[in-house]
Amino acid sequence: MGRWEPNARGRLEQAALELYVERGFEQTTVAEIAERAGLTERTFFRHFADKREVLFAGAGALQELLTTAVVGAPDSVAPLEAVATALEAAGALLQERREYSRRRQAVINANPALQERELIKLAALASALADALRRRGVTDPAAGLTAEAGIAVFKIAFERWISGTGEADLPQLIRESLNELRAVTAGT
Amino acid sequence: MGRWEPNARGRLEQAALELYVERGFEQTTVAEIAERAGLTERTFFRHFADKREVLFAGAGALQELLTTAVVGAPDSVAPLEAVATALEAAGALLQERREYSRRRQAVINANPALQERELIKLAALASALADALRRRGVTDPAAGLTAEAGIAVFKIAFERWISGTGEADLPQLIRESLNELRAVTAGT
Numbered sequence: 001m002g003r004w005e006p007n008a009r010g011r012l013e014q015a016a017l018e019l020y021v022e023r024g025f026e027q028t029t030v031a032e033i034a035e036r037a038g039l040t041e042r043t044f045f046r047h048f049a050d051k052r053e054v055l056f057a058g059a060g061a062l063q064e065l066l067t068t069a070v071v072g073a074p075d076s077v078a079p080l081e082a083v084a085t086a087l088e089a090a091g092a093l094l095q096e097r098r099e100y101s102r103r104r105q106a107v108i109n110a111n112p113a114l115q116e117r118e119l120i121k122l123a124a125l126a127s128a129l130a131d132a133l134r135r136r137g138v139t140d141p142a143a144g145l146t147a148e149a150g151i152a153v154f155k156i157a158f159e160r161w162i163s164g165t166g167e168a169d170l171p172q173l174i175r176e177s178l179n180e181l182r183a184v185t186a187g188t
Numbered sequence: 189m190g191r192w193e194p195n196a197r198g199r200l201e202q203a204a205l206e207l208y209v210e211r212g213f214e215q216t217t218v219a220e221i222a223e224r225a226g227l228t229e230r231t232f233f234r235h236f237a238d239k240r241e242v243l244f245a246g247a248g249a250l251q252e253l254l255t256t257a258v259v260g261a262p263d264s265v266a267p268l269e270a271v272a273t274a275l276e277a278a279g280a281l282l283q284e285r286r287e288y289s290r291r292r293q294a295v296i297n298a299n300p301a302l303q304e305r306e307l308i309k310l311a312a313l314a315s316a317l318a319d320a321l322r323r324r325g326v327t328d329p330a331a332g333l334t335a336e337a338g339i340a341v342f343k344i345a346f347e348r349w350i351s352g353t354g355e356a357d358l359p360q361l362i363r364e365s366l367n368e369l370r371a372v373t374a375g376t
Contacts (some may be wrong), residue, residue, distance in 0.1 A: 078375040119307040141344050141365055146372045148340030156332045177329055184334045185373040187266040 009047045009057075011037040016054040016102065020107040025051075025114065052117065055104055064130050065090055070132035079138045083129060083150035084178045091157070091170035098161070098170075105162050121132045125149045153177045189275040197235045197245075199225040204242040205288065206332050213239075213302065219225060240305065243292055247309045251316050253278055258320035267326045271338035272366045279345070279358035286358075314339045341365045 005011075015036035021029040030051050036042045048054050068085035077085070094101060108114040129147035138146065157173040168176070193199075203224035207216040218239050222229045236242050248327040257274035263272070282289060317335035326334065345361040356364070 014197060080372050080375065115306060116304040119311055120304060123303075123307055125356060141368050142372050144344045144347070145365060145369050147341060148343060149337065149373060152333060152336030152340055154327050155336060159332070160329060170296050177333060180329050181337060181357075184266075184268050184330050184375045185337060185370045187268065 025111050067128050067132040079146045087174050088156050088171040091174050095170045213299050255320040257314050267334045275342050275362050276359040279362050285357045
């Protein structure tokens, strides 16, 4: 096998997900993932720390994208709107990977340890968003609440997107969920 | 030691928390907890599945209290208000255990596995609240969003309560956080 391995990372992700769906996460080995992708285990470990991290490799980039967008939003934009706009931008990227996201979620839902990992990533994301809002001058408790509200909106929109029939796209569902949150908090 | 062990459960909780603070969670054994409480290991295991569960034993009762209150709230009460009132009632009970809650949180914050467990309990609580709202006739996505909003309010209020100087009580901080959430979602 040559040293030039086009899109090794993407091929490993795809192979891993296929095997997790076919055999279950626990039953799949790194050797099998590498074989399915036509690559070596060594190449696998150049890209991922372990077989779990294949499923969470996008989290760092997502966090970076969201916090950069929140910090960079114009001063005139209200905090929750800055978060929602950032989430819509992330949603537009995820939209391209709907089938992948759907199968990934099925693997995670079938495994408590993966669910824990997912919750930790979401908590870390909420914390990073709150920090980004503080950098915009938002004080507490508004910063924490706005970040948590944003994650709630994203979570509900994502669930609807994953389980839906495909008519609504993710950015649209994020906007709808935000409007729904506004409605439930406004109602007394 | 006699069979009559007054407040064995409370004594075990207290002893466990003392040891977790003094020595760290990992370094503490069930045998040491039982000894500190003046009870046997056998008594420990009559009350708790393992040393981790001592810290999460209240979660079931909390969930029961919240869901019962949400389901039982008058029909005229708006969904988020039903959740907030339930959280305030739970907050009033927790208020009695502020020092315990504070030390418990310090132990959890020092241990990633305990943080995972805490996140799972919160996610389960959000899910149970959403179900309680559906039983009130609240449809989706409002049910999920209202439950997530309630958990966000509770989380922020709890953090402020734990880290604060003790002037505001927990039910009051829950109400303030709800008002703050209303303000951040109303601002455009």
